[in-house]
Amino acid sequence: MNILAIESSCDETSAAVITNGKICSNVVATQLIHTQYGGVVPELASRAHQQHIVPVVDKALTDAKVGKIDLDAIAFTQGPGLLGALLVGSSFAKSMALGLGIPLIAVHHMQAHVLAHFIDDPRPQFPFLCLTVSGGHTQIVKVNGPLQMEIIGETRDDAVGEAFDKTAKLLDLPYPGGPLIDKHAAAGNPQAYPFPLPEMPGLDFSFSGIKTSFLYFLQKRVRENPDFIHENLDDICASIQFTLIDILLKKLKRASRETGIKEIAIAGGVSANSGLRKSLTELGSQLGWQVYIPAFEYCTDNAAMIAMAAHFKYLANDFTDQTASPLARMEFHS
Ligand code: ATP
Ligand code: MG
Ligand code: FE
Numbered sequence: 001m002n003i004l005a006i007e008s009s010c011d012e013t014s015a016a017v018i019t020n021g022k023i024c025s026n027v028v029a030t031q032l033i034h035t036q037y038g039g040v041v042p043e044l045a046s047r048a049h050q051q052h053i054v055p056v057v058d059k060a061l062t063d064a065k066v067g068k069i070d071l072d073a074i075a076f077t078q079g080p081g082l083l084g085a086l087l088v089g090s091s092f093a094k095s096m097a098l099g100l101g102i103p104l105i106a107v108h109h110m111q112a113h114v115l116a117h118f119i120d121d122p123r124p125q126f127p128f129l130c131l132t133v134s135g136g137h138t139q140i141v142k143v144n145g146p147l148q149m150e151i152i153g154e155t156r157d158d159a160v161g162e163a164f165d166k167t168a169k170l171l172d173l174p175y176p177g178g179p180l181i182d183k184h185a186a187a188g189n190p191q192a193y194p195f196p197l198p199e200m201p202g203l204d205f206s207f208s209g210i211k212t213s214f215l216y217f218l219q220k221r222v223r224e225n226p227d228f229i230h231e232n233l234d235d236i237c238a239s240i241q242f243t244l245i246d247i248l249l250k251k252l253k254r255a256s257r258e259t260g261i262k263e264i265a266i267a268g269g270v271s272a273n274s275g276l277r278k279s280l281t282e283l284g285s286q287l288g289w290q291v292y293i294p295a296f297e298y299c300t301d302n303a304a305m306i307a308m309a310a311h312f313k314y315l316a317n318d319f320t321d322q323t324a325s326p327l328a329r330m331e332f333h334s
Helices: 033-037 042-064 083-100 109-118 160-170 178-185 208-224 228-259 274-287 303-315
Strands: 002-007 012-019 022-030 073-079 104-108 128-133 138-145 148-154 263-267 290-292
Touching: 002 042, 002 083, 002 303, 012 042, 012 303, 022 042, 022 303, 033 042, 042 083, 073 083, 073 109, 073 303, 083 104, 104 109, 104 303, 109 128, 109 138, 109 263, 109 303, 128 228, 138 228, 148 228, 160 178, 160 208, 160 228, 178 228, 178 274, 208 228, 228 274, 263 274, 274 290
Parallel strands: 002 073, 073 104, 128 263, 263 290
Antiparallel strands: 002 012, 012 022, 128 138, 138 148
């Protein structure tokens, strides 16, 4: 059973082939055009998807040695994401499925980030908790089965990836700044500049206040010394990263305590952060958690995770049809 999956929710055009639950190819074209604008420009993203989608799909099929004629279904990211970007992938998938006379599978992008954990061993046992941290989302998801998920905590304002990227911008680092903060943090002292943690009840998060405290801190220090950022970049990055990770892990600890679940996973672009990966591993061994961290290639956007989700949906007979349209703010359904 061969499924072609297409991801186009933001600024990665990606296609993957999954055969009987095993990923056979995963091609990702990252759009570099946005760097010069300091963030993703939706209209440019759609146009770049249009340019990339045919060669990316072709390469995914060639790499997997699977012909169009051998496909049993086509999957696409229905949402959430940028509407114009989603339209390119969904229209392409729908036309291809129509042309080949095969079924269509619509995938929720955030559920796919979680299901990236089923691409390779070790696979988490159900139920597990997944901290899903990316450019647009910060969620704690209780995963009861491959297609049974509930959000038990989420951000009330900004996503943690956004906090990384916007803070990086204040430091004059190019977009996306998350990986660059990570790189500088590795050489810095995380205790150099302490920041107050936000007070948010329950399992929800807030990152807008901490972003503002980073801003005020930097403005004050730069007024005192115009070279402050330049001279202390590693320590600043390490302190900021330490604070963001602390916020995430405190809530994750609480979620584990409240649910009694010790199978703990992370997913999404920010799960590529080396500080988070290290701190989670340490916390996990302290608390007796079984910790699951995805391979780097499956943290940020990729079609392999869409293909993995599609595999489960295929087995559950969960298909869509030509009336399916992209949903920028798609509900998290179970
Ligand atoms: P969403 O999944 O919420 O729709 P998205 O698809 O744009 O958003 P992803 O591709 O999953 O997000 O993740 C991109 C985010 O991950 C960016 O904010 C980026 O800065 C962040 N990121 C990637 N690598 C790292 C890293 N090493 N450290 C911190 N942040 C990182
Ligand atoms: Mg991206
Ligand atoms: Fe994503």
